[in-house]
Amino acid sequence: MASTYRFTAARRRRGAGWRHALCAMAVIAVVCLWCGLSAPTAQADEAEATDKCVPTAEFGCVNGILQGSDQKPIAGVTVTLGGAETGETTTGDDGTWAFKVADDGKYTVTIPQDVAKRYGFASASADVEIVKTSFSKQRGVVRFDKTSTSDAASKPSAAASGMKRPATTDAADTSGKPSASSATWTRFCQQLYSGIVFGLLLGLMSVGMNLVYGTTGLSSFSHGEQVTLGGLMAYVGTQMLHMPVVLSAVCAVAVGALTGLVQDQLIWGPLRRRRVGTMQQMIVTIGLSMALQYLYQFFFGGDIKGIVKSVPEGIQIGPITTNAPALICAGIALATIVGVTVFLYCTRLGRATRAVSDNAALAAASGINVDSVVRIVWTLSCALAALSGVLLGIYLNGIAWNTGVTLLMLMFAAVTLGGLGTANGALVGALVIGVVADLSTLVIPSDMRYASALAILILVLLVRPQGIFGKRNRIG
Amino acid sequence: MTIVANILGELFAPTTAAYALAAIGLNIHFGMTGLMNMGQAGFMLLGAYGFAITQMHGANLFSSVLFALLLAAVYALLLGIPTLKLGPDYLAMVTLAAAEIVRIVGRSTSMTNITGGSAGIAPQDFTTRFEDLSPLPDGTSTFLIWTYNNNIANSWWLRIVAWVLVALCAFLCWRWFRSPWGRVLKGIREDENAIRSLGKSVTKYKMQALIVGGLFGALAGVVFVLPRSLNPDSLGRTVTFYTWTILLLGGAATIMGPILGSCVLWVLLTAVKETMRVTIPSTVISSNQIEALGWIIVGVALMLLVIFRPQGILGNKKELAFNG
Amino acid sequence: MAENNKAPVDAAQRHDVGAAPAASVREPFYDIARWGTKPPEGEDLISTAYGDKVTRDLAFVENKPGVHKPDPILVADGVVRRFGGMTAVDVDHFEIERHGITALIGPNGAGKTTFFNLMTGFDVPNTGSWHFDGKDMQHVHPEQVARGGMVRTFQLTKVMSRLTVLDNMLLGAPDQPGEGMFRSLFPGMWRRKERENREKAEALLERFLLIKKKDDFAGSLSGGQRKLLEMARALMCDPKLVMLDEPMAGVNPALKQSLLDHIISLREDGTTVLFVEHDINMVRHIADWVTVMAEGRIVAEGQPKTVMDDPAVVDAYLGAHADVDLGGDSVLEGLEERS
Amino acid sequence: SDASAAADGNGMVVGALLPLTGTLAYLAPPEVAAIKLAVNDINAAGGVLGKDVTEVEADTSDGEHADQNTSAAQSVLAKHPSVVIGPAASGVVKNVYKSIVAEKIPVISMASTSMTLSGMDPYFFRTVAPDAVQGAVMGDLIAGDGVKKLAIACFNDEYGTGMRDIILGKLKLAGVDVVYGEQDAFDPAETNYSSIASAIKASGADATLIISYDQATPLIKSLASAGVDTHRLYLVDGNTVDYSKTYDAGLLKGSKGTIPGAHVDDAFLAALKGTGTEVSDTTYAAETYDAVILSALAAEQGGSASGETIQKNLASVSGADGGEKCDSFKACKALIKDKKKIQYSGKTGIGAFNKNNDPSSANIGIYEYDDKNVNVFQAMQSGDVPSE
Amino acid sequence: MNAVTSPDRKAGKRHGRKVARETEGGTDIYGLDGTADAPRPMSRAEVHVGEPEGEPLLDADNLVAGYLPGVNILDGASLTLHDGEIVGIIGPNGAGKSTLLKSLFGLVRIHAGRLMLRGRDITNLRADKLVAKGVGFVPQTENVFPSLTIAENMRMGAYQAPKKFDERFEYVCSIFPKLGERRNQLAGQLSGGERQMVAMGRALMMQPSVLLLDEPSAGLSPMMQDETFIRVRQVNKAGVSVVIVEQNARRCLQICDRGYVLDQGRNAYSGRGRDLMNDPKVINLYLGNLEEEVEKAGQ
Ligand SMILES: Nc1ncnc2c1ncn2[C@@H]1O[C@H](COP(=O)(O)OP(=O)(O)OP(=O)(O)O)[C@@H](O)[C@H]1O
Ligand SMILES: Nc1ncnc2c1ncn2[C@@H]1O[C@H](COP(=O)(O)OP(=O)(O)OP(=O)(O)O)[C@@H](O)[C@H]1O
Ligand SMILES: CC(C)C[C@H](N)C(=O)O
Numbered sequence A: 001m002a003s004t005y006r007f008t009a010a011r012r013r014r015g016a017g018w019r020h021a022l023c024a025m026a027v028i029a030v031v032c033l034w035c036g037l038s039a040p041t042a043q044a045d046e047a048e049a050t051d052k053c054v055p056t057a058e059f060g061c062v063n064g065i066l067q068g069s070d071q072k073p074i075a076g077v078t079v080t081l082g083g084a085e086t087g088e089t090t091t092g093d094d095g096t097w098a099f100k101v102a103d104d105g106k107y108t109v110t111i112p113q114d115v116a117k118r119y120g121f122a123s124a125s126a127d128v129e130i131v132k133t134s135f136s137k138q139r140g141v142v143r144f145d146k147t148s149t150s151d152a153a154s155k156p157s158a159a160a161s162g163m164k165r166p167a168t169t170d171a172a173d174t175s176g177k178p179s180a181s182s183a184t185w186t187r188f189c190q191q192l193y194s195g196i197v198f199g200l201l202l203g204l205m206s207v208g209m210n211l212v213y214g215t216t217g218l219s220s221f222s223h224g225e226q227v228t229l230g231g232l233m234a235y236v237g238t239q240m241l242h243m244p245v246v247l248s249a250v251c252a253v254a255v256g257a258l259t260g261l262v263q264d265q266l267i268w269g270p271l272r273r274r275r276v277g278t279m280q281q282m283i284v285t286i287g288l289s290m291a292l293q294y295l296y297q298f299f300f301g302g303d304i305k306g307i308v309k310s311v312p313e314g315i316q317i318g319p320i321t322t323n324a325p326a327l328i329c330a331g332i333a334l335a336t337i338v339g340v341t342v343f344l345y346c347t348r349l350g351r352a353t354r355a356v357s358d359n360a361a362l363a364a365a366s367g368i369n370v371d372s373v374v375r376i377v378w379t380l381s382c383a384l385a386a387l388s389g390v391l392l393g394i395y396l397n398g399i400a401w402n403t404g405v406t407l408l409m410l411m412f413a414a415v416t417l418g419g420l421g422t423a424n425g426a427l428v429g430a431l432v433i434g435v436v437a438d439l440s441t442l443v444i445p446s447d448m449r450y451a452s453a454l455a456i457l458i459l460v461l462l463v464r465p466q467g468i469f470g471k472r473n474r475i476g
Numbered sequence B: 001m002t003i004v005a006n007i008l009g010e011l012f013a014p015t016t017a018a019y020a021l022a023a024i025g026l027n028i029h030f031g032m033t034g035l036m037n038m039g040q041a042g043f044m045l046l047g048a049y050g051f052a053i054t055q056m057h058g059a060n061l062f063s064s065v066l067f068a069l070l071l072a073a074v075y076a077l078l079l080g081i082p083t084l085k086l087g088p089d090y091l092a093m094v095t096l097a098a099a100e101i102v103r104i105v106g107r108s109t110s111m112t113n114i115t116g117g118s119a120g121i122a123p124q125d126f127t128t129r130f131e132d133l134s135p136l137p138d139g140t141s142t143f144l145i146w147t148y149n150n151n152i153a154n155s156w157w158l159r160i161v162a163w164v165l166v167a168l169c170a171f172l173c174w175r176w177f178r179s180p181w182g183r184v185l186k187g188i189r190e191d192e193n194a195i196r197s198l199g200k201s202v203t204k205y206k207m208q209a210l211i212v213g214g215l216f217g218a219l220a221g222v223v224f225v226l227p228r229s230l231n232p233d234s235l236g237r238t239v240t241f242y243t244w245t246i247l248l249l250g251g252a253a254t255i256m257g258p259i260l261g262s263c264v265l266w267v268l269l270t271a272v273k274e275t276m277r278v279t280i281p282s283t284v285i286s287s288n289q290i291e292a293l294g295w296i297i298v299g300v301a302l303m304l305l306v307i308f309r310p311q312g313i314l315g316n317k318k319e320l321a322f323n324g
Numbered sequence C: 001m002a003e004n005n006k007a008p009v010d011a012a013q014r015h016d017v018g019a020a021p022a023a024s025v026r027e028p029f030y031d032i033a034r035w036g037t038k039p040p041e042g043e044d045l046i047s048t049a050y051g052d053k054v055t056r057d058l059a060f061v062e063n064k065p066g067v068h069k070p071d072p073i074l075v076a077d078g079v080v081r082r083f084g085g086m087t088a089v090d091v092d093h094f095e096i097e098r099h100g101i102t103a104l105i106g107p108n109g110a111g112k113t114t115f116f117n118l119m120t121g122f123d124v125p126n127t128g129s130w131h132f133d134g135k136d137m138q139h140v141h142p143e144q145v146a147r148g149g150m151v152r153t154f155q156l157t158k159v160m161s162r163l164t165v166l167d168n169m170l171l172g173a174p175d176q177p178g179e180g181m182f183r184s185l186f187p188g189m190w191r192r193k194e195r196e197n198r199e200k201a202e203a204l205l206e207r208f209l210l211i212k213k214k215d216d217f218a219g220s221l222s223g224g225q226r227k228l229l230e231m232a233r234a235l236m237c238d239p240k241l242v243m244l245d246e247p248m249a250g251v252n253p254a255l256k257q258s259l260l261d262h263i264i265s266l267r268e269d270g271t272t273v274l275f276v277e278h279d280i281n282m283v284r285h286i287a288d289w290v291t292v293m294a295e296g297r298i299v300a301e302g303q304p305k306t307v308m309d310d311p312a313v314v315d316a317y318l319g320a321h322a323d324v325d326l327g328g329d330s331v332l333e334g335l336e337e338r339s
Numbered sequence D: 001s002d003a004s005a006a007a008d009g010n011g012m013v014v015g016a017l018l019p020l021t022g023t024l025a026y027l028a029p030p031e032v033a034a035i036k037l038a039v040n041d042i043n044a045a046g047g048v049l050g051k052d053v054t055e056v057e058a059d060t061s062d063g064e065h066a067d068q069n070t071s072a073a074q075s076v077l078a079k080h081p082s083v084v085i086g087p088a089a090s091g092v093v094k095n096v097y098k099s100i101v102a103e104k105i106p107v108i109s110m111a112s113t114s115m116t117l118s119g120m121d122p123y124f125f126r127t128v129a130p131d132a133v134q135g136a137v138m139g140d141l142i143a144g145d146g147v148k149k150l151a152i153a154c155f156n157d158e159y160g161t162g163m164r165d166i167i168l169g170k171l172k173l174a175g176v177d178v179v180y181g182e183q184d185a186f187d188p189a190e191t192n193y194s195s196i197a198s199a200i201k202a203s204g205a206d207a208t209l210i211i212s213y214d215q216a217t218p219l220i221k222s223l224a225s226a227g228v229d230t231h232r233l234y235l236v237d238g239n240t241v242d243y244s245k246t247y248d249a250g251l252l253k254g255s256k257g258t259i260p261g262a263h264v265d266d267a268f269l270a271a272l273k274g275t276g277t278e279v280s281d282t283t284y285a286a287e288t289y290d291a292v293i294l295s296a297l298a299a300e301q302g303g304s305a306s307g308e309t310i311q312k313n314l315a316s317v318s319g320a321d322g323g324e325k326c327d328s329f330k331a332c333k334a335l336i337k338d339k340k341k342i343q344y345s346g347k348t349g350i351g352a353f354n355k356n357n358d359p360s361s362a363n364i365g366i367y368e369y370d371d372k373n374v375n376v377f378q379a380m381q382s383g384d385v386p387s388e
Numbered sequence E: 001m002n003a004v005t006s007p008d009r010k011a012g013k014r015h016g017r018k019v020a021r022e023t024e025g026g027t028d029i030y031g032l033d034g035t036a037d038a039p040r041p042m043s044r045a046e047v048h049v050g051e052p053e054g055e056p057l058l059d060a061d062n063l064v065a066g067y068l069p070g071v072n073i074l075d076g077a078s079l080t081l082h083d084g085e086i087v088g089i090i091g092p093n094g095a096g097k098s099t100l101l102k103s104l105f106g107l108v109r110i111h112a113g114r115l116m117l118r119g120r121d122i123t124n125l126r127a128d129k130l131v132a133k134g135v136g137f138v139p140q141t142e143n144v145f146p147s148l149t150i151a152e153n154m155r156m157g158a159y160q161a162p163k164k165f166d167e168r169f170e171y172v173c174s175i176f177p178k179l180g181e182r183r184n185q186l187a188g189q190l191s192g193g194e195r196q197m198v199a200m201g202r203a204l205m206m207q208p209s210v211l212l213l214d215e216p217s218a219g220l221s222p223m224m225q226d227e228t229f230i231r232v233r234q235v236n237k238a239g240v241s242v243v244i245v246e247q248n249a250r251r252c253l254q255i256c257d258r259g260y261v262l263d264q265g266r267n268a269y270s271g272r273g274r275d276l277m278n279d280p281k282v283i284n285l286y287l288g289n290l291e292e293e294v295e296k297a298g299q
């Protein structure tokens, strides 16, 4: 800050100079008495022109920036202050100008008419009120590039009405650009794209949950925490152990798989053997979810952890801006989900998992080792969750102790939409949820976008009560 | 001593009563009818909104409660007409989604004028009329080891009203459980097509159950917000999950289960957290971590409770044998 | 065919035969002895009026698919149900004689159960109309169908597992005022009816050998017991038309035999029976009329004897081994050639 | 009153309601440390009324655990506190304050900035200025920087939308176009910011204001990868923190932020660390510290550690009736001993409590990010807090 | 007929056993329901009447088993199966026939008694291990995977020998042509009888050495029932020993070498298939005489 003052001192003196000459020295003396020792250079009628101004107990500020509508600063223009105190200054190279004013009261700031006309400003003068002690009035910012303060109130902002739909505002503002519809189209593509990427990640997150549901009929509420675990483990890998991302990811998935295995050994296996119902098991998952969440908080605290620090470079693909990690994440997610689907439908073990889900006793009677199938499913599910946690942490730029649980709702929605327990259901459901949520921001406020995704879920279920891929069994 | 008083105080805290009410409602949904309502918090939130908004606009208590109930009933109808055909797991998701939608819309900025948006409704705007109704004198009273204010916020007055409500609802439940109506609901829980083939209108019964349980939920919502403020986020998914936990902890399809479950859960939670606070000095681990550890223990304890008593405290083990 | 309604008489005879078991005979473990192959004491048929009437009426009906009957209770026209490319049911015209016992037979997958589903509103046909007791039954919900007096059972049994057997039965009882939400709060309004229902249920359970299980969860019943419960529960409704989908599959033969009399006695209470069954003896024994379905169509109809002797039916349904002792070598030899 | 009567006999008890778990848990460590530090300082200076001050804590968790909010309040109340420090979030304050003030125990919140809390109850105080103050400063800052088209990424929370509306008013006066986010706010539980980022990118804004808690961490990165200029971001107190460990160097260079309260010196941070709590920043630490000291001084001055006495004297020791300035408990206590009127001017630099029990004046620090992504103190704006 | 149909069996020896009808033991030892009718237990000799010599393939001795603690559904039931035999179990509903099969197969916990397979103790062995040892099982209810297609159901049958799938599936299709035609239909959409075919087909896919069938003919049309029984005989001839529970008792006993009558979880009668079929008491109590009556009525 000190350096700023130094740099401006010479330039400003010139403008303030002739003002000094015009003013009576007696007045200066009176003001000095008023203001006390702390403001030796202040004047009653003369506002000090400075480069930068920060309001203090003694001074208020009237300042602004002079720039054309293209945001190019307009340097060297004389700005005149009138009102309780007067002053004059010229705009700096960056278009800024400022007055320190000691008096509370109304001020008028003027720029030359011809400048205003040249740049098409609505008005060449503006009024501000300064009250030094009031935060909202200790600084008066005057901008000529926009409607002046005086008619800001009378002229209802056109922008405000268009604001709800940023795309249209954008179109209106960039009237010089080719066409409004192309901007909307770009926006649409971008949203669609981000919806798809998120949908893929969500699909990867939920596919494990769907596997567990498909095999044991259990809706696992602790699945979100498995996702979180993956992300946090990757964080540990990259940021605490300083391992490369890929290695961290592999370790995270391994840890995830291990937790699945251990969980099945310690909790789900015994519960199954004692034929505890799925509702009860669901409550156990709620308990587990609670324990895990706070375990993460215990070790990692409550803030959001970034897995990678760097910001990837953008890539432009047609109307879409994206970056390599996002593409890679989406690719891995898609490949994994397809892999899991193939596994379920085309391998012996996959069929066995579906058989177990249908009728565990009969599966056992067919020679399937139900326990080991379920164990594999839990392990796989937790590994997939961990993988999705890693990708999620990279794509969403951070993971916190509660990331999983906040996404749980969407996972459930995706799984249900696709059809509970169906392999490709999670993917399709997640894509629908992701795309709907992101596209809906084009028309509704974004804090309600998940409401729209959930509404879609309800609507689809009204038409297809068994989900998109679910099949209905016959009655009777 | 204060710790013991605190812990045991949870036994009859208004929150406990509110959860018990919500769980009784859920018991009618799930325990009796087999409706997997994962959105009990939605009913609670609507009830709370109905009560608080009308109170804010100066309605009298009776009509506020009535309005709260009405709102829940209408919600149940709207929710039920299209969705009661769904299979249990799908219904669960729809109710969960619907409750989230209620919350998201309630807290959205566009609703600020009605619901107060994300800030919700402050207690001074809706609790005074209830507190004024109290016949108790002002000030605090001590009963046995517990000292609470008589009328304000977390008060004796609220405790009395809340538990009278719980008793009333439990009584209704008891009557219903042992009546042919309850039997039909239980039949629907087991196999709705069989019930249909016997000439009973499944949709009608499910709707009745959904509404009745929802009304209890709405009452629970009112009781829940009375000692605090109405904040849409405080009646979110977590509340539903707790309610489920309470129901299954106490034992689904039992009369006293939800009440007992609620008492157990909150006493357990408070007991763990309070003892953690005094037993672990914050020099060992930070207070953040102590509290987090408390939650971990509660989570694990919940798991263990269900693992070792899957049918719930009062539940019938035999029922469990036929896949619950 | 006239012999058909002699069943009650037979029952009475059996009663005499098995009356006094010899002392040396080991008593059976189960109370099946009481029922064995005879109706319980005092439960002989008093009247055969309806049976006689039906026999008389049907005697003049032509034995061909889709004939009109003198007094139909259920009339179906052009009912078609397709699943994807497959036509499961395609019935041009079908009538069920009031008070008659009609058997619906046909190979597996013929569409019998689907036809039941369609008639009772559990499934919706692609086209077709049907009338029950003169009322149009299209777009009527299953529960309304049941309340209208057409009650069915399910082939794959549906019991309310976590309800006791008795509660399962009581659920079958119609018009219980206590099943209203508000009335249920006042036991005074439904106690009496409940007691009546309970008596009726217990009598039925006794008849179906389930009385000992009445306080057990229905989920603990064996396969056959479920079938029995399913049927007994349907009978709680006092239906006008009871549609039994393989009621006796998995039921012990001795008990089955004794229950046939019960079915016959139903008719005398004014109930019409339509049943699907694969046990030919049972069909022969109690059916007044047999309808044969194959691949969704009704391919034959008529008096049991006539139909059973129809070579087409024998071919498609009864098979070549119908009258052959399966213990014999001939069956295996033929097979080896074939495969 | 009953509840705090016992406190008279046993020295002052400071109750603390802190977000030790839940979504605001990341804010807790400085608060915990500050309370400890304050209590240590007080006791080192001989305690209050000759007795050591003790502290009881309870975890309010967050607004989604409303049951825990009240349960924590009950837990603290049962220990007969003379004063309750906290809770942090405005929503939680609303959930608990009634049952505490009903016992005539003052509640001093150190972080709740919602404007609706002003003058809510004679027993409710706060040592942090309401959002209006910071909003005004931020609005001017943005306008003064010549921003023409501003995008606002604001989360839908009482804090977020409240602050945004104040800023919007300012911006409208200055004629800044808000091209995104005038109505739109994102869900606090949002995790996927890419669509918000691309919307902001598409809006063509030349600067972006982010009003959020630590949602900013992923949001900023999403903005960066969407191609939004991250050198022209404006951050508020919820998210103006040191990002040097979070991002690659230079990402935020030139972006600005505001934080209420005086710029605390490194000595204070060191002292906080000295309490044994792991703290990385000082958010709301000064406010917490001052809240404790003020209540201790009030008890000292009133000669009793009862809630009522503290409530009566809080305004006075904060300097409402003028008096001699002092900046530590020890110094102030000495003055009180001398029967002098005091004016505690603590770490936050807030003025005396006004009639709404808000600070009558406050400071807003303006920070700018350097090329290491550290927020460097630039300037301080102070002024009166509006009391209407 | 036994001697004729299965000459390899030493049928002659079976007749040599003395059938001891009366044995000591109080009527109330089981204390079932306190009725005077409560039976006396069958002696070991009685149970094993008509049995071939040699070590049995499967030997269940005095099994006590149940679903709920404290309630024993099987109350000392015994059963033996020798190599190459078909053994039928009949009895009233709820007698415990299915429970017996399930306990043989490790799906119901055996509380007491002993279960041997080829001389090795397999009491409470897990089902999938038994499958590996060559035991196959068709449950009475819920015997298909509803959300798998028919072909996948069959694959489940051949789970432990996936290579043999095609060959075996062809064989099954030759018995139940419908299964081949509908191979891609979900089993959950099938009719009751079709499901039964799937269940039976699944068992045949397994190529077990011991096959436990629980009412395989229920719900099948008469033609298919006959077909099923014949196929059971055929696989039996190919060396598979079969335990079959049936309510279509006459048909079943026709193909059985020996039969057991189970009642209240205990053996009530046992003997050679034909003997049981013609035993008037068995007829009176369990088999009924519907067929004859119909015959009579028909004349
Ligand atoms: N929901 C469905 N989807 C597809 N096909 C179906 C469905 N329901 C029935 N089918 C088919 O329709 C045909 C008729 O079935 P239905 O159950 O009516 O036969 P059924 O005559 O009752 O046979 P069974 O004697 O074996 O019980 C069967 O081939 C069956 O596979
Ligand atoms: N899951 C179960 N839980 C408790 N009891 C059961 C269970 N399954 C069967 N039972 C009881 O065990 C007894 C024997 O049943 P089981 O199924 O073995 O009879 P079953 O001889 O096969 O009869 P059916 O011929 O009707 O199939 C019955 O009384 C039944 O009530
Ligand atoms: C903890 C804080 C960031 C709370 C915030 N200022 C509020 O009023 O809610």
Ligand SMILES: [Mg+2]
Pocket (backbone or CB within 6 Å): C112, C113, C114, C155, C245, E191, E192, E193
């Ligand atoms: Mg059928």
Ligand SMILES: [Mg+2]
Pocket (backbone or CB within 6 Å): C222, C223, C224, E097, E098, E099, E140, E214
């Ligand atoms: Mg059986």
